[in-house]
Amino acid sequence: MPTDSATREEFPDKAAARSVSRDASSITLKGLSKRFGNDVVALDNVDLTIEAGEFFTLLGPSGCGKTTLLRILAGLDSADSGSVEIGGRNVTDVAPHKRSVNTVFQSYALFPHLNVRDNIAFGLKMRGIGKAESNTRVEQMAASLKIDNLLARQIHQLSGGQRQRIALARALVNEPDVLLLDEPLSALDAGLRSDLQVELKRLQQRLGMTFVFVTHDQEEAMVMSDRIALLNGGSIEQVGAPPEVYERPRSRFVARFIGHDNLFPVSSRNGYTINTELGMLTTESSAGGTASLALIRPEIIELSAPGSAGADPTLALNRLPGRVRERFYRGATVEYHLDCGGQHIVAEATNSGERLFRIGDQVQVEIYPEDVILINE
Amino acid sequence: MRQRRAHPAFAVFWWLVLLFLYLPLAVVVLFSFNAINSAATFAGFSLRWYVSLFSNDAVIHAFYNSMVLALSSSVIALVLGTFLGYGLYRHRGRRMGWLIVLIYLPIVMPDVVFGISDMTFFVRLNSMFGILKPGMLTMIISHVTFELPFVALLIYARFVNLDAALFDASKDLYAGPIKRALYFVIPAIKPALVAGFFLAFTLSFDDFVISFFTSGPESATLPIYIWGAIRRGISPDINAIGSLMIAAVLVAALISLIFTLKSRKREGNLN
Numbered sequence: 001m002p003t004d005s006a007t008r009e010e011f012p013d014k015a016a017a018r019s020v021s022r023d024a025s026s027i028t029l030k031g032l033s034k035r036f037g038n039d040v041v042a043l044d045n046v047d048l049t050i051e052a053g054e055f056f057t058l059l060g061p062s063g064c065g066k067t068t069l070l071r072i073l074a075g076l077d078s079a080d081s082g083s084v085e086i087g088g089r090n091v092t093d094v095a096p097h098k099r100s101v102n103t104v105f106q107s108y109a110l111f112p113h114l115n116v117r118d119n120i121a122f123g124l125k126m127r128g129i130g131k132a133e134s135n136t137r138v139e140q141m142a143a144s145l146k147i148d149n150l151l152a153r154q155i156h157q158l159s160g161g162q163r164q165r166i167a168l169a170r171a172l173v174n175e176p177d178v179l180l181l182d183e184p185l186s187a188l189d190a191g192l193r194s195d196l197q198v199e200l201k202r203l204q205q206r207l208g209m210t211f212v213f214v215t216h217d218q219e220e221a222m223v224m225s226d227r228i229a230l231l232n233g234g235s236i237e238q239v240g241a242p243p244e245v246y247e248r249p250r251s252r253f254v255a256r257f258i259g260h261d262n263l264f265p266v267s268s269r270n271g272y273t274i275n276t277e278l279g280m281l282t283t284e285s286s287a288g289g290t291a292s293l294a295l296i297r298p299e300i301i302e303l304s305a306p307g308s309a310g311a312d313p314t315l316a317l318n319r320l321p322g323r324v325r326e327r328f329y330r331g332a333t334v335e336y337h338l339d340c341g342g343q344h345i346v347a348e349a350t351n352s353g354e355r356l357f358r359i360g361d362q363v364q365v366e367i368y369p370e371d372v373i374l375i376n377e
Numbered sequence: 378m379r380q381r382r383a384h385p386a387f388a389v390f391w392w393l394v395l396l397f398l399y400l401p402l403a404v405v406v407l408f409s410f411n412a413i414n415s416a417a418t419f420a421g422f423s424l425r426w427y428v429s430l431f432s433n434d435a436v437i438h439a440f441y442n443s444m445v446l447a448l449s450s451s452v453i454a455l456v457l458g459t460f461l462g463y464g465l466y467r468h469r470g471r472r473m474g475w476l477i478v479l480i481y482l483p484i485v486m487p488d489v490v491f492g493i494s495d496m497t498f499f500v501r502l503n504s505m506f507g508i509l510k511p512g513m514l515t516m517i518i519s520h521v522t523f524e525l526p527f528v529a530l531l532i533y534a535r536f537v538n539l540d541a542a543l544f545d546a547s548k549d550l551y552a553g554p555i556k557r558a559l560y561f562v563i564p565a566i567k568p569a570l571v572a573g574f575f576l577a578f579t580l581s582f583d584d585f586v587i588s589f590f591t592s593g594p595e596s597a598t599l600p601i602y603i604w605g606a607i608r609r610g611i612s613p614d615i616n617a618i619g620s621l622m623i624a625a626v627l628v629a630a631l632i633s634l635i636f637t638l639k640s641r642k643r644e645g646n647l648n
Contacts, residue, residue, distance in 0.1 A: 074549055075548070076549065095548075096545075096548040096549055097548050097549070097550075097551045097552055097553050098551075101549075102549055102550070103545070103546070103549045105542045105545065105546060106542070107540050109540055109543050109545065109546035110546075111543060111546070111547075111561065111564075111565065112539070112543075112565065112643075112644040113567065113640075114564075115643075122547075122550050122552075122560070123550035123551050125560070126550055126552040126556050126560065127551045154642075154643050154645070155644070155645075156643075156644055156645025157645075171549075174550070
C-alpha cells in the first residue's frame with residue numbers, strides 16, 4: 001500500500017488544480033422535476049447540494065430516479081423544471097459535450113471500434129488536445145490505474161474488471177470537475193466488486209475530486225460514501241453520512257432500505273416508555289414528540305438463555321421472552337428469526353464460538369433503551 | 378466435443394447442390410477460353426474472345442454504363458440508406474416502429490413489378506413535364522430505390538447491435554454533433570457501410586429486369602447487352618463477358634470479406 005504522499009505524486013497537476021479550484025466542483029440542484037410521458041414521475045422537485053470533493057451517493061431501488069438525476073447532471077437528459085449549478089455556474093441548458101463532467105457508464109460504453117489507448121484518449125482528442133500531451137496524459141492515467149499493459153488491446157479482449165478500469169481512466173483523464181458513476185460495479189462478481197469499492201474510494205480521496213455515485217446496493221453506498229441521498233419515487237427521503245442514515249433513519253423507507261429492519265408501529269408514548277406490538281419498551285429519551293415507528297436493528301439485540309443474568313442485570317434493559325423459529329448460519333454472524341409474543345423479530349448475533357441456540361429454544365431478548373430508534377413519519 | 382457424422386444421403390445431396398450451383402459457371406468460364414466458335418466442343422485454349430470483346434465498342438460502352446450506374450446508384454443508396462437506417466434505429470421504440478415494414482416490402486416485391494411501375498411512372502412524368510427522359514438518370518433513380526432498403530436494413534442492424542450508451546458516452550466525452558458523426562458514428566458503423574456499398578454495387582451491376590424497363594437507347598448496361606446478343610444466338614464472347622462479371626463480383630465479395638474479417642478481429646463478435 002503506497003503512502004498518501006507517494007500516490008499524490010502521480011497526479012501532481014491535478015492535486016494542485018483541485019486545491020485551488022475546489023469550489024469549481026460543488027453541485028447545487030434546485031427544484032428539479034422530470035416526467036417521462038404523462039404519468040411516470042422520475043424526479044419530483046429535488047433540491048440537493050453536493051460539496052466539492054465529496055464522495056456522494058444516490059441510493060435507491062430501481063425506478064427511484066437516481067439514474068435520471070445522474071443523467072441530468074451529465075446533461076444527457078434535461079429536467080422539465082428546476083436548475084443545475086456546477087461550481088456556481090448555471091449549466092441547466094448547457095449541452096453535455098460542453099460540461100466539465102464525465103461519466104462512467106453502467107455498461108462502460110467503451111467504443112468497440114477503438115483500442116484501449118484511443119478509447120481513453122477520446123475525450124482529449126475531441127477537445128483538440130495535441131497528440132503529444134494526450135499521449136502523456138493517457139499513459140500517466142493508465143499507469144496510475146495499473147492498466148498500462150492493456151493500452152494496445154482491443155476492447156473485446158478485456159475482462160469486466162479491466163473494462164471498468166478503462167471506463168474510469170477514459171473519464172478521469174479529462175480531469176473533470178465532477179465524475180459521475182452509474183452503477184459501475186454492478187456487472188462485476190462479488191470479490192472483484194468489493195476490491196474495486198475500496199480502490200474507488202481511495203482514488204477519490206487521492207484526487208479530491210467530486211464523485212457522484214449511483215447504486216441500488218446499500219452496503220456499497222455505506223462503504224464508499226461521505227454522504228448518501230436516499231431516493232424513493234423521485235423524491236429525496238434523507239441525506240446524510242452513512243452512520244446518520246443508518247442510525248437515525250427519518251422514514252420507514254430509509255429504515256427498510258438501509259440494513260435489516262425490525263419495525264414496530266408505536267401506539268402510544270408516555271415519557272421514556274413506548275407501547276408497541278412487541279410490548280412496552282423503554283427508550284433513551286423522552287424528547288422528540290410523538291413517534292410512529294420503533295426500529296430495532298438486528299445486530300444490537302442481545303440473546304441469552306432464559307433466567308440467566310443477561311448482559312447487565314443492573315441496567316434498565318428491555319427484556320422480552322422469545323422462541324427461535326429459524327436459524328441461518330452465516331459464518332461470522334448467525335441470524336435468528338424469533339417469535340416474541342406473536343411478533344416476528346430478527347436478531348443477528350456475532351458468532352463467538354459459543355453454543356448456538358437451536359430452533360425451538362426459548363431465549364431472552366435484550367434491547368438497550370438507546371438502541372430503540374424512533375421514527376416520526 | 379463429439380463430432381456428428383452426416384448421413385451419407387445428406388452428403389450426396391450436398392454435392393448435388395454444389396454441382397448445380399457451380400457447374401454452369403465453370404462451363405461459362407471454360408468456354409470463354411475456347412479456341413473455336415462452339416458451345417459444345419472445347420478445342421483448346423485461346424484468348425480470342427476476350428480480344429474481340431475489347432475491340433467491340435458496344436461492349437465497352439455497356440460496361441462503362443454498368444459501372445457508372447452501379448457506382449453512382451450504390452453511393453447514393455449508401456448515403457440515403459445510412460440516414461434511413463439511423464432514423465429507423467432512433468425511432469424504433471416509438472409508434473413509428475411499424476414503418477420498418479415499408480422498408481422490407483420492396484425487398485420481397487418482384488423486380489418485374491418494380492421495373493414496370495418505374496417505367497410507367499417515368500414515361501408519364503416525361504410526357505407531362507418533359508423531364509426524366511428514360512436513360513441513365515432514370516436508371517440511377519430506379520436502382521437507388523431498390524438498393525435503398527438493403528442498405529438501410531444493414532445499417533439499422535448495425536446500430537441495434539451497438540450499445541446505446543455509446544451515443545451518451547460520445548456526448549459526455551466532449552464530442553459535438555459533427556465530431557460525434559465523424560469520430561463515433563461513422564467509424565462504429567463502418568463494417569455495415571462497406572458491406573452495404575458492396576451489396577448495393579453487386580445488386581446494381583447484375584440487375585437486368587429493372588434496368589431493362591427504365592433504360593433509354595443510349596444507356597444499355599452489360600446485362601442488357603447480353604440479353605440483346607443472346608437473341609442473335611449464344612456466341613463465345615458472351616461467355617467471356619460472363620467470366621469477367623464473375624471475376625468482378627468475386628473481387629468485390631473478397632474485398633468485403635477481408636474488411637468484415639478485419640473488423641471482426643477488432644471487435645470480437647459484435648458484427
